[in-house]
Amino acid sequence: MAQYILELKNIGKTFSGVNVLRGVNLQLEKGEVHVLLGENGAGKSTLIKIISGYHHPDKGGEIYVEGERKEFAGPKQPKDAGIHTIYQELTLCKDMTVAENIVIDKQDQLKGFLLKRKQFKEIAEKVLKRLGSDISPDEMVRNLSIAEQQIVEIGKAISADAKVIIMDEPTSSISHKDSERLLEIVEQLRDEGVTIIYISHRLQEIARIADRITVLRDGNQIDTVKNEAVTEEELIAMMVGRKLEDAYTKERVELGEVVLKVENMCSDVFTDISFEVHKGEIFGFGGLVGSKRTEVLETIFGVRPMTGGKIWLFGEEYVPTTPKQAIKRGMAFVTEDRKKTGLVLCLPILDNLSMLNAKGSTKGGFLDFKRLKELAQGQREALNIRISTMGLPVQTLSGGNQQKVALGKWLDIKPKIILFDEPTRGIDIGAKAEIYKIMAGLVKEGVSIIMVSSELPELISVADNILVMNSGRMRGIIGREEISQELVMSLATTS
Secondary structure, rough: OOOOEEEEEEEEEEEEEEEEEEEEEEEEEOOOOOEEEEOOOOOHHHHHHHOOOOOOOOOOOOEOOOOOOOOOOOOOOHHHOOOEOOOOOOOOOOEEEEEEEHOOOOOOHOOOOOHHHHHHHHHHHHHHHHEEEEEEEOHHHHHHOOOHHHHHOOOOHOOOOOOOOEEEOOOOOOOOOOHHHHHHHHHHHHHHOEEEEEEOOHHHHHHHHEEEEEEEEOOOOEEEEEEEEEEEEEHHHHHHOOOOOOOOOOOOOOOOOOOEEEEEEEOOEEEOEEEEEEEEEEEEEEOOOOOHHHHHHHOOOOOOEEEEEEEOOOOOEEOOOHHHHHHHEEEEEOOHHHHHHOOOOEEEEHHHHHHHHHHOOEEEOOOOOHHHHHHHHHHHHHHHOOOOOOOOHHHHHHHHHHHHHHHHHOOOOOEEEEEEEEEOOOHHHHHHHHHHHHOOOOOOOOOEEEEEEOOOHHHHHHOEEEEEOOOOEEEEEHHHHHHHHHHHHHHHOOO
């Protein structure tokens, strides 16, 4: 019997003369959780795509499954070898049932046209029961939550007798409660002998489930270590190439006058929200995913209708009706999903950075491209956006650099209040530290920030005050001196 379920030898990858992965060697044992850790752009995604058959490794790279050398010519061959990948962007067919999705890779093995639907359901029921899920096999996938869709993806892999399951940031878009359930499933699969390759930026969950951790940086394999033999600080140092002191950076800023006052604000999904934000303050919104924190920001920005209450902006009564009105009054909104609502992915970085200033940068009715380029270049330098040229499509950037572009496009309009929804979602620890420093610099200049975050350590370390939401209702405001994870979670989870 082969010693390793999956072995990678000297795996490298070059694109257009650029070496993005160099000499990676991995040996994965049966029934282990092996974490891939590294900053955005470290080479994790490229490595996954090589294992999954989407990319071929450079000459000299070898892949072995249970001791047998494999040369994958496409995604089907790794699946046939027992390797299944669950990507961050889920690949389910949303207009098919749960059962149809679970058996999609083995439908051709089932005989009899009339019996197939019954067989689909029986297989799905068995798999879902194994995972401890009460999802109905007959439910349409489009009606499921993201967490439930993750379970269906895992069920699909199990039904195909997966020996290795690759999970790419599986908890990035789900609640704390759903994350806990998913981690329990990962532990269960490991105990059943399934090997998991797990990618995450969340060091706390890595500490819980990892057996071994491989750290990549700039395409190089830095080390493979046992979980119990390494500290969080050592992992961060390996990821970023240095010690990351004071990751949550925020100098104490003396707060100024009230710039935004909200009194008993209501919408169709929340009620009676009241708070004040001062000049130079970072005002945080805490609570579980689905507690309607984002909807509060959307209402203030005029995206969602306000059905009751009052708002005062810079001392004057303000009734939000459209985002255009909010922008004119000095507000910016960096949304949670930068790919869908924050950026135009197919457009160049230059166009994304300058799109809000295009109207004001004209000469004789024509765009002043020289001025637009100067403005965009200024944001590139100020925010340390690491790129080779401004003409690259923004979708080619790492998550951290994309987030900087999503913020940078707003800064040229000199906003006085920035609504920041999940500012560090899906970016690595080094990029997070840079975003915190940018936020700290903004409030030092007198900008006010209203921030929604599901990352409690970040929220507690950065915010001056935290309003906690629970099921569309305000549960309380916690001042800096009394903020704790226990208090925030208590308010977020009890009625």
